[in-house]
Each structure stands twice: as C-alpha cells, then as structure tokens.
Amino acid sequence: MSHNTIGQAVVIGAGIAGLQAAQVLRDKFEQVTIIERDTLPSEPIPRPGVPQGRQANALLAKGLAVIEELCPGFTTRLADAGARTLDMCRDLRMRLDAGLAPVTQPGPLFQLSSRPLLETTLRSLVTEAANVEVADGQTVTGLSTDSTPLRVTGVRLRSGDRLTADLVVDASGRTSHLRNWLTEQGMPRVRETTISAGTACTTRFYQAPETPTRRMGFVAAQQVPHRPVGAYILPIEHHRVVVSLYSAKGHDPPTDDGFEQAARGLHELCADILEPLHPLTHPVRYGHCANRMTHYDQAPWWPDGLIALGDAVCTLNPVYAQGITTAALQARILRNILAGDLGRHWTRRFQHLARRELAWPWLLATAADQEWINQAHPGSNRRRGLPDRLANWYIARWRDHVPTSPYLYREFARMMHMLDGPASLVRPVLVIRILRRPPLVVMD
Structure with a gap:
C-alpha cells in the first residue's frame, strides 16, 4: 500500500x-x-x-492479460483450480456463415472455467x-x-x-x-x-470422461435469417463441459430433454462432442x-x-x-x-x-445484434449512423472469407478476443484481402 x-x-x-x-x-x-x-x-x-453464473462463461485473451496485469498470479491460480487453457484457432472449431473456420495455429490463448x-x-x-x-x-x-x-x-x-x-x-x-x-x-x-435483439441463452452442464477427446470445443455462429440458434460447447474445470444454445427471439430451444436433440442437430461436430457426455443439470434459460x-x-x-x-x-x-x-x-x-x-x-x-x-x-456487440433487429423490423438499420453500418458490412465480409483463409481467421480471432482495436481493421493488407470477392464455399 x-x-x-x-x-x-x-x-x-x-x-x-x-x-x-x-x-x-x-x-x-x-x-x-x-x-x-x-x-x-x-x-x-x-x-x-x-444469474448468468449458470450460463457459459469465457475469459477473452485481452481480459485475461489485463486481469493478470492488475492481479499478478491470477492466471496461475485459475489454472490450478482447474480452468482449461485453449488456443482459439487450434482447440475450437468455429462454424461461421460461410462454413467451418480452418484449424490453424497459433491463435489467441484464453482460459475457460465456470463463472x-x-x-x-x-x-x-x-x-x-x-x-x-x-x-x-x-x-x-x-x-x-x-x-x-x-x-x-x-x-x-x-x-x-x-x-x-x-x-x-x-x-x-x-x-x-x-x-x-x-x-x-x-x-x-x-x-x-x-x-436488444431478443436473444436468450439456454445452458446445460455435462460430465465428460477423464480421458480428453481430440475435439475440445465448438462454436456455432448464428446467421440471419436461416440459422437463428448458435452454440458454445466449451470444456471447463473438473472434466465438465458447458453447452449453451443462444437463440433469436421466438426460437428458444427446449428446457427439457429436447435440449440435447436441438444441440446435436446444429452440426455433426456438436453430435460428436456430445456423444460421450452425461448431463449434470437441467437446461436453464437466461433472457437478459x-x-x-x-x-x-x-x-x-x-x-x-x-x-x-x-x-x-x-x-x-x-x-x-x-x-x-x-x-x-x-x-x-x-x-x-x-x-x-x-x-x-x-x-x-x-x-x-x-x-x-x-x-x-459496444460497436461489435450491437452491430451483430442489429442484423436480427433488421430482420424483425426492416428499415431499422437506416436509423443507425453510416460508420456503424459500414462496420457491420465490413465484418460480415470478413466472416465470409474466414473458411478459406487461415490468416484472416487468426486476425478475426484476435478481433473477437479484443486483442486488436478498430485501427487494425484498416491495415492495407487486411483491407485488400477482405474486399476481394469471397470464394464460393459449400455450406456445411
């Protein structure tokens, strides 16, 4: 002191x-x-x-670094308590609008635990x-x-x-x-x-076998208007896995045994990860x-x-x-x-x-939610400022390139983890790649 x-x-x-x-x-x-x-x-x-303590929780790479800076020793303590350290680009598979992101490394490292x-x-x-x-x-x-x-x-x-x-x-x-x-x-x-896009999260915790599986986690992004349900499937402490389905308004997954069926139906990788797991809790919905x-x-x-x-x-x-x-x-x-x-x-x-x-x-979160608001209320996007609309379009274009470009995926992961700010978006090498016509990708 x-x-x-x-x-x-x-x-x-x-x-x-x-x-x-x-x-x-x-x-x-x-x-x-x-x-x-x-x-x-x-x-x-x-x-x-x-109340969000019963939902999926992820400490982004930027947050992990700042907390460690303010509270030296925090990262080690959290790991000693069982938190899992994952590489965003190697240990997680991500489904974006245009397909699966490639497996590549190195990417941002972050820790996963319960809240x-x-x-x-x-x-x-x-x-x-x-x-x-x-x-x-x-x-x-x-x-x-x-x-x-x-x-x-x-x-x-x-x-x-x-x-x-x-x-x-x-x-x-x-x-x-x-x-x-x-x-x-x-x-x-x-x-x-x-x-507000009327998003809700429904989450269930599972027990995994002590022998780790090759695929450690999965993230599925929503897509306007065809994919109203996204998912996080993340390993946490004590060989547990948290499965969280987040949904657009009117598409809430079941809070009974139908929850697992809904999760498995999102993608074959979801079904593969869920196969050896045993449910520990009932699904809990969070709507705030x-x-x-x-x-x-x-x-x-x-x-x-x-x-x-x-x-x-x-x-x-x-x-x-x-x-x-x-x-x-x-x-x-x-x-x-x-x-x-x-x-x-x-x-x-x-x-x-x-x-x-x-x-x-704020711009990142609201730009994504604005897509769903526009779907429900056509014309609402015109009330937003031009910088917000351009950022929304630019990031969507970026996502379209991710399935075929390990480089753009790593850069996208850094943005998601807040390691890079808005100035990084307009680096010439990045702008040139993103403004090119995205290659055709077969939707999975």
Missing part, C-alpha cells in the same frame, strides 16, 4: 467488476470495503446475484490484502452526500446504517439503482441506450441479453467522490463474452488515474475515459 493514501473507499458489488476495482483501490486507500447484497458462498457455486470458479478465485486473491474487507448480506439503498458543490460522502444501508467514504464505486451490475439515486440528488435523469449503455459521461454535472463501472454503466449481450474484459479495461483506467495527480473532478474524467474504452466493444 502506498504511503500517500486518501482514506476509505466503498465498492458496491462483489462481482468481477467490483473485485477488480477493489484490487486497484487498495493501493491508494487506507481501507476498501466491498458491500455485497448476496451472502457469498465459500465454494464456487452459483449465487442469486449473478463461479472465476469469481471465487479472483475474490480470494483480492481479499488477501489486509485493507480489503467484504461485507456481504448487506444492501445499499442510496447515497450520502454533501451539497454545494455536490459530493458523495458514503452510502446508506437497508439496515439503517451509513458508511462514510472518500470514494464510492458503483459496480452493482445491470441491476444498478444509480440513475435513480442521482435523480434523488437533483441531477436530470441520465440517458440510456438499449439495443440486451445491450444497454448508461451515458454518465453526458451528465450535465457529476458529483465528486463517485464513479460507476462494469455492467452498472454498460451491459453487453453475454453471447459475445465481452463483459469481463470491458470491466478489466475500466479497472485499468481507474488504476492509471489513481497513479497520477488526481486534481479536481477526476471522477468525471474517469467516466469519459471509460466511455471511450467501451466504444469498440
């Missing part, structure tokens, strides 16, 4: 975003208290406050610091403030207690009440943007897959002593597995700000920098 500490920080939410925030705050604040509504389990099991294992492992590392405390079973009901100028000075709890703080971090996720709390303090209601951006960066003013990050600011369709990585990137922004001269209104500066970091993953 730095000798130049500045008092108490309170983090609302002990999920992935809150834990990463606490990790970077502990070097700047004398005490960091994480307040969590759930009673946290000591074992890696699903909990009510993280509860990921969270438990991160929490054990973060809370080793003597100045980090978790207060679970506690619900925050509002902010404490000083006026003229408005400054957040702590939080109010349902128990009636108040906890004072020099900084409050809202990392409470998609159920955040921060917009309401700020309205109570006299701020005009902050604008939100929601883009909308993309939502809360524009705190556009608020007319912003109170000192408050920041918001993670899903409390931006929720992305979990099908694209970007949420953990974007939370890590925002935590890194917070670390970099805290390492410098904070100056006045640094919390507002954080919200602007976070929004800038979120622009690219």
